[in-house]
Amino acid sequence: MIWFVRDFDLLSLLLRALSFALEALAFGGVFFLLVAARPAQLRPEAQTRLRRIASGFALALAITQIVLIATTSAMLIGSSGMGSGMGLRDVVSAGYFISGTAFAIASLALYLLLRFTSRLAPSAVVIPIALAASVSLSHAAARMDHRPLLLLLTAGHHLGMAAWLGALPFLLVAFKLNSDAEVSRQMAKRFSAMAIASVTILVSAGAGLAWFYAGTWQGMYGTSYGILLAAKIVLTVVMLTLGAGNYLILRRVNVDPAPVLFHLRRFSEAEIGLGITVILAAASLTAQSPPVDETPQDTITGHQVVDRIEWRWPSFHTPAPAQLAPPTPLSVAVREATYTGGSASDANDRAWSEYNHHWAGLIVLAAGSLALVSRLPRQRWARHWPLLFLGLSIFILLRADPECWPVGPRPFWASFTAPDVLEHRAYAALVAVFAIFEWGVQTGRLQWRRARFVFPVLCAAGGALLLTHTHALGEGNGEVFAEISHTPIALLGAVAGCGRWLELRFDENFGSVREPGPSQIAAWIWPACLLLIGLLLLNYRES
Secondary structure, three states, rough: HHHHHOHHHHHHHHHHHHHHHHHHHHHHHHHHHHHHOOOOOHHHHHHHHHHHHHHHHHHHHHHHHHHHHHHHOOOOOOEEEEEEOOOHHHHHHHHHHHHHHHHHHHHHHHHHHHHHOOHHHHHHHHHHHHHHHHHHHOOHHOOOOOHHHHHHHHHHHHHHHHHHOOHHHHHHHHHHHHOOOOHHHHHHHHHHHHHHHHHHHHHHHHHEEEEEEHHHHHHHOOOEEEEEEEHHHHHHHHHHHHHHHHHHOOOOOOOOHHHHHHHHHHHHHHHHHHHHHHHHHHHHHOOOOOHOOOOHHOOOHHHHHHHOOOOOOOOOOOHHHHOOOOOOOOOHHHHHHHHHHOOOOOOOHHHHHHHHHHHHHHHHHHHHHHHOOOOOOOHHHHHHHHHHHHHHHHHHHHHOOOOOOOOOOOOOHHHHHHHHHHHHHHHHHHHHHHHHHHHHHHHOOOOOOOHHHHHHHHHHHHHHHOOOOOOOOOOOOHHHHHHHHHHEEEHHHHHHHHHHHHHHOOOOOOOOOOOHHHHHHHHHHHHHHHHHHHHHOOOOOOO
């Protein structure tokens, strides 16, 4: 697994995303117990179960922090030959090490309190300590100007996320552990009130942070940080739309609680899925410099953005492999991907990449169009559309990396040590798995019930992971141009997965609870997202 160890940037980002998620879940479990479960008089046995689940997240958070500290320290010490010059004493006295250690200790204390005591007050006391350590690892702690205010806003952002998204899974678990419909309804109402307050704090704090970090409107659309921040805002708006639907459902009075809880569970599941993408976007933001720190050379203008998104006919011609930059040894490619962000690419390399994206766009556009046609009556022939993605998988495997087999001289298996090659082949494998499973589901050949959820899970996961995909294009703002295409595709992928999930979950028949309306609406959303992804890929450019 040398590729995973050496691709420190990707490893660090995934660990930060995991830390954000576990922090929200550990804190959210305590908030849910205090605000919703206990006041609604959920059975003690169920509360104990929820407390143990929260303690598991706290323990996982402590372990994640220890791994993150260890990998960061190993990276700094191991790169001393490249100019960092940091020894063990320097690392131990560094701010990240001290804050990370305090965070790990506080998380471990939270685990012990939740696991071995029945009182929640001590846990509520530990949370501010853990939160302070977490916030001290953020961008706000490194700022020279307005540091106290930024730390306060960051803390509010973390608390809002925990009380909303972190507590939401505990609501679903509590529904399953509880057989009293009225108790479930009371928990949902109390959670809804807490969610409204937490969303208000979350959005207000996020707006304040965006104001300080983006600096100007150009910082929002002209930098990688700003584009990721915009994606996070869009996803939050979609989640708030689902949350607003839950709020309106809860306001129904004198109705059977079964349909109400059915809708709550379905929309909440979609919120959680989108929340994971938001957390990954937040982790990606920590790896980017805020726009206020960027130079003019690293920021693109509004005119450049308009020129970039202007429609141009795609190119389906590729340079000859001999015209590309000479292949680099694998050891050099791995070192460049790890320490310098990749090697520069010339015009022919960019043309090769654009050619690949355009062909992929044509395939996805055809698949999305056939998926829409399959929604129509008597058009069952169009349900074979997933097979197009099998062709896309083969295309990615053969053409994505011209330095590797079968186009270039690098052997097939040895080239897996290059992080960018591994990422492309992982996508090819995901696309192939999705194509086979979804074709079996669409045509009725695959009867395994859970196979239906392979598409929405992989689609949403692919969209979320695309937020971590970076391009090193050899120029200051080259990555920003790639983000302009990649980020909307990631958003559409996440929404498509959410739409397909809602279609399947609302289509399940639980007696009188089934309502085909939401399922039918969602059934049109995800094919439209695939179609739009295809159009974006057809207009993909790297300059």
